[in-house]
Amino acid sequence: MEPTRILLEAHEIPTHWYNITADLPSPPAPPLLPDGAPATPEQLGAIFPPAIIEQEMSAERWIEIPREVREIFRLWRPSPLVRAVRLEAALGTPAKIFFKYEGVSPAGSHKPNSAVPQAYYNREAGIRRLTTETGAGQWGSSLALAGQMFGLEVRIYMVKVSYEQKPYRRLMMQTWGAEVFSSPSTLTETGRRALAAAPETPGSLGLAISEAVEEAAGRADTNYALGSVLNHVVVHQSIIGLEAKKQFDKIGLYPDVVIAPHGGGSSFGGIAFPFLGDKAAGDKRAENLRALAVEPSSCPSLTKGRYTYDFGDASGFTPLMKMYTLGHDFVPAGIHAGGLRYHGASQRVSQLYHEGLVEAVAVPQLATFDAGVQFARCEGIIPAPESCHAIRAAIDEALRCKETGESRVILFNLTGHGHFDMGSFERYFSGDLENFEYPAEEVEKSLARLPQLGRRER
Numbered sequence: 328m329e330p331t332r333i334l335l336e337a338h339e340i341p342t343h344w345y346n347i348t349a350d351l352p353s354p355p356a357p358p359l360l361p362d363g364a365p366a367t368p369e370q371l372g373a374i375f376p377p378a379i380i381e382q383e384m385s386a387e388r389w390i391e392i393p394r395e396v397r398e399i400f401r402l403w404r405p406s407p408l409v410r411a412v413r414l415e416a417a418l419g420t421p422a423k424i425f426f427k428y429e430g431v432s433p434a435g436s437h438k439p440n441s442a443v444p445q446a447y448y449n450r451e452a453g454i455r456r457l458t459t460e461t462g463a464g465q466w467g468s469s470l471a472l473a474g475q476m477f478g479l480e481v482r483i484y485m486v487k488v489s490y491e492q493k494p495y496r497r498l499m500m501q502t503w504g505a506e507v508f509s510s511p512s513t514l515t516e517t518g519r520r521a522l523a524a525a526p527e528t529p530g531s532l533g534l535a536i537s538e539a540v541e542e543a544a545g546r547a548d549t550n551y552a553l554g555s556v557l558n559h560v561v562v563h564q565s566i567i568g569l570e571a572k573k574q575f576d577k578i579g580l581y582p583d584v585v586i587a588p589h590g591g592g593s594s595f596g597g598i599a600f601p602f603l604g605d606k607a608a609g610d611k612r613a614e615n616l617r618a619l620a621v622e623p624s625s626c627p628s629l630t631k632g633r634y635t636y637d638f639g640d641a642s643g644f645t646p647l648m649k650m651y652t653l654g655h656d657f658v659p660a661g662i663h664a665g666g667l668r669y670h671g672a673s674q675r676v677s678q679l680y681h682e683g684l685v686e687a688v689a690v691p692q693l694a695t696f697d698a699g700v701q702f703a704r705c706e707g708i709i710p711a712p713e714s715c716h717a718i719r720a721a722i723d724e725a726l727r728c729k730e731t732g733e734s735r736v737i738l739f740n741l742t743g744h745g746h747f748d749m750g751s752f753e754r755y756f757s758g759d760l761e762n763f764e765y766p767a768e769e770v771e772k773s774l775a776r777l778p779q780l781g782r783r784e785r
């Protein structure tokens with residue numbers, strides 16, 4: 328029997344992360360302050376440790392993964408590369424479908440790949456506490472786990488509606504020793520103001536970020552950690568693609584198309600960028616490689632957004648980043664793929680998309696669940712609603728191969744399992760799940776409120 332799971336040993340965990348900044352076809356646009364002046368490392372120092380700021384700005388191609396971080400990674404890495412032979416057979420496609428399964432982490436997704444190094448660098452900098460926000464709960468659980476590993480206190484502002492709807496995600500965070508508060512809370516100025524204005528508010532990711540940042544900025548022993556979007560997070564997630572490359576080497580194959588869901592861009596950049604690095608280096612195998620980001624049609628930052636400077640958070644605390652955005656105060660529909668409800672995108676993914684080096688597609692919610700259920704029935708693994716977006720696109724690619732008779736190699740990022748998302752499957756099975764149209768009018772309104780840069784950079 329041919330093996331369908333391609334595995335690596337602990338000693339094959341990559342020793343360096345890949346940073347695509349070194350291989351960009353043109354220099355990246357710098358983050359700016361609202362007056363048009365470049366944001367400085369000192370300004371970020373209030374909430375991030377020096378090593379993270381350095382990685383955020385770094386143009387080094389390879390960045391060493393600290394030994395202590397790799398030791399923690401051994402708990403679940405290297406993650407398996409799996410050939411979905413039963414899905415291939417069900418589709419009747421000549422394509423070979425592979426997925427890199429990141430749901431094997433203790434938190435159940437790719438997010439600990441960045442939570443662990445972020446906790447490590449903060450502890451190295453003498454920080455005792457971390458704050459963060461969580462919507463669906465995946466990032467919060469990952470940081471709670473990582474904080475526990477390095478002896479840091481972790482405080483999580485969890486969007487009120489999730490706090491109430493997802494008690495088991497909250498309990499995971501508490502099991503790993505984190506404090507979890509419903510946001511808006513009475514612990515911060517931002518929270519108290521929001522509660523005074525609207526006591527019954529369900530909360531929002533933007534508000535929760537503002538609470539976490541406010542607390543971190545106000546305490547010397549406390550920093551803030553973000554789970555996607557920023558360059559250093561994308562660098563940390565490159566471990567996914569680097570492992571996948573080693574795994575394909577073992578079987579003498581190379582992907583023709585690399586697919587991932589797209590929320591803030593870290594799981595997409597994480598799996599696709601190391602392959603795009605091969606392309607940049609002139610590797611013949613990567614000559615025709617395609618990289619495809621898959622977003623929800625209700626929150627289509629890449630396919631319908633504008634490539635311009637915008638804030639990373641809803642309240643305008645962060646520097647302005649050049650990215651595809653729907654406007655920082657755009658509030659996406661309440662789809663079940665909570666991890667994909669972000670108004671913007673990674674700066675690196677945005678630039679590469681703008682320059683035509685990566686592709687993007689938007690898919691409606693019901694079609695993603697159709698794909699996820701078909702996948703679960705063939706391969707056994709129940710995917711997270713976010714991951715279902717990549718599965719949809721992978722199945723569509725495989726069906727196109729069936730028409731053309733091409734035996735393409737398809738790789739997708741199975742970013743997480745859906746064990747804490749069964750409520751959304753229940754709604755799918757009972758027919759209560761709906762598609763949300765592209766909210767053109769809302770996006771237009773939100774884009775009209777984009778920040779106006781100072782004269783210097785206009």
Ligand SMILES: *Cc1c(COP(=O)(O)O)cnc(C)c1O
Pocket residue numbers: 436437438465466554555556588589590591592593594595666667711713714742743744
């Ligand atoms: C957060 C999350 C995503 C989105 O990841 P980005 O890196 O922000 O694009 C996808 N899948 C799962 C399971 C997630 O938890």
